[in-house]
Amino acid sequence: MTQAKSIYKQFYQKLILATSLFIIILSFIFYGYTKSTIYEELKESLLSDAELIFKISQNADANSKNFNIITHKGINVDMVTLKHFPEIPYTTFKINDDHFMQILYPFNKDKKQYIKIVKNINSSIQMLTKIFNNILLISFGGLIMVVLYAFTVSKTLLRPIIQITKNLSNMDENYLTQINKKNLPIEFHPLANSINSLTTRIETNIKFKKELFIGVAHELKTPLAVMKLKNEVTLMKDREPQKYKDTLKLTIEQINDMNKMISSILDIGRAEGAQFEKPEEIDLVQYMQRKTNDYRMLSAKKKIVLTFFSNVNHHKVNIQATLLNQIIQNFVQNAIKFTPDDKAIAIRLEKTKKTTTITITDDGSGIDESIDLFAPFKRMGEESGAGLGLFLAKNAADALGAEVSLKNREDGKTGCVATLILNNKTSQKKD
Template sequence: MRVNSIYKQFHRKLVLATSLFILILSAIFYGYTKSTIFDEIQDSLYKDARLIYKISKSTNVDTKSFNIITHSGINVDIVKLEHTPQTAYTTFRVKDDHYMQILYLFNPQKREYIKIVKNINSSLDMLNRIFNNLLLISLGGLIMVVFYAFTVSKTLLRPIIQITNKLSNMDENYLTQIKKDNLPIEFHPLANSINSLMARIETNIKFKKELFIGVAHELKTPLAVMKLKNEVTLMKPRTPEKYQDTMKLTVEQINDMNKMISSILDIGRAEGAQFEKPEEIDLVRYLQRKTNDYRMLSAKKKIVLTFFSNVNHYEVYLQPTLINQIIQNFVQNAIKFTPDDKSIAIRLNKTKKETSITITDDGKGIDESIDLFAPFKRMGEESGAGLGLFLAKNAADALGATISLKNREDGKSGCVATIILPNKPHHKKD
């Protein structure tokens, strides 16, 4: 398999482009020089022809003996042509000598022309010297381009090499941020993205470690309770009621363990949902439908559940399982911690930069000093595995969204759960 190197590709393309530029520039310069020299020769011959014509007319020169040599390398004669020449200037070669010829009309009635022939060997020798000099300059330029390409390639690719080396030396036990001080400004967005990814990976690893420790602790506690209760019960004969109490306790502990295991399975399903293909949904209609579904739960506590939106429609591409994981957790918690006969409001607010979804309840509020998104963190005295908000945080990270849970700031008791989705370009992901 052919291995592609960005360094070699960049170097090769830079050498090729610069070499073509030098060659084209040299060819243009040589062509311009040659054209200029030939134009000067033609102009000189034309002036000589006019001068000879004027002198010949004023002195009544005998055309039979017409032969004037103005200076070395030029022969002047008069010729009679049956047909008008197609061009006044022609070049030809005799052995090793090169000549340029001009035919200037002398006597139209007799079809006589002044013919001037000039040896242009010296001019062609000068052109050859110019060509050789250009060739040497081009070869020298190509050599300089090769060294220049090596230098520029290494200089421009050094930041990528630094970032690559930094990433290749990282593992789950060594995650550090990429410093932008020594990076060109063009690489700052890449460094920011990598640093953001590193932070997410570090947070995920931290939460996973806490999750494993918490699972072991949460499962070990009910097992220890069941074991101790059964051992005490079996130490001596008991009444049927005592055995029933022990069995009831065992069943309760098993039910709690089942809830814990179901929550752990939800984590696995949520991680799998990260790879779910995004779908196009109308977020406004989606939240309206979800609000109607949750009203069945809120009705048991006579809680009024309402939905508001500042737009009528908003089409987005996202994974429905992930957004449902977040909203369902926030709404169910709001219903759980809101007293009877109170209210919960779900609001969608779309701006140019982002879209926010808030769930505001009339509960008792939360302790903001506690990281409720960590695994096994519970609010109040309500039962549960303490993994709901942890799942919501993982789902938000997968969507590229941010979530928060804070107390209300309008003077009323309760809290506000917020989901902020960035407004991405509206296109379907493959």
């Protein structure tokens, strides 16, 4: 089993390692540059001395016996005869504890005579040693500061994560709070926004689920109480056969209403199961055309004209078709239910670069926008129904990562517009 790693430990270790390597490399580069600079100055000094000596001795009868010029202390000048001039005119060497640099400068090429200057460079070596020691001392102090800096920065960068983690660990279904972005760095705002959005959705879902359970109990208890009371009253004394028939008819009607309620509840269960359905590729335009043709059978009973428009001919998407069908079917059936006879319903699909919007516009009487119709058991008008259709559509939309809304028309006509907005994902193909 792999042992869990601490992000705090990993971060400060990598920061210390990277910064330490940087300081060490920079120190060696600085020392190497300083050393090469000092050696170059020594070489230029020896070359300058050799050129000066050459000019002074050029008109004199100089030879190896009488050539004993000494410019100043620490520099010895002599003339030597060599069979072969060395490829490297500059050399450094050490005698006991003394360090020297030597230059061979041509004096008389025909006689193969060369000016040899040897300079004591102990002071330069001592300077380099001091510089090296100072660099080591500074690097050691820098490493200590890097360690302290790494711990401080690690804690500073992890503080927002710890804050978010603490808030999340304290949350449960009874205590959901929004993450305060005021004290968070701006880089963590998208994460906080996502968590707050998810928290809001969870809170809404829990609220709706509680309302659903309470509503189910109420909606099922009421018809049971009506049937029980009606049957008890009927059985209190002997009655005409018609009275018994009326009681049985009422019981059957109540049972039918309860069956509708149970079917809606089962649809919610199927919708939650459909969230795990594997997405499939469909042509959304052709899919909506087929659905429109199917719904025309329902709209024809009320002589409602059902039309479909699209701004593209083809639009292939990967989507969970069962969830999509639950949304579209609920919107269209509601539009047909609340649209008077001989009116019209328009279904539109509009694709843009980022989104695909499907709208169902009816000629009904409109809605009360102050009521959250996507909550369970919220009904429009006096039409029969369990009041769970839009709740089911909202859950399906959330599972698809889509948005749904229901608003009154704004074109001066009565009726409402049901809207589904799908995000165009990278998995969608070009039209």
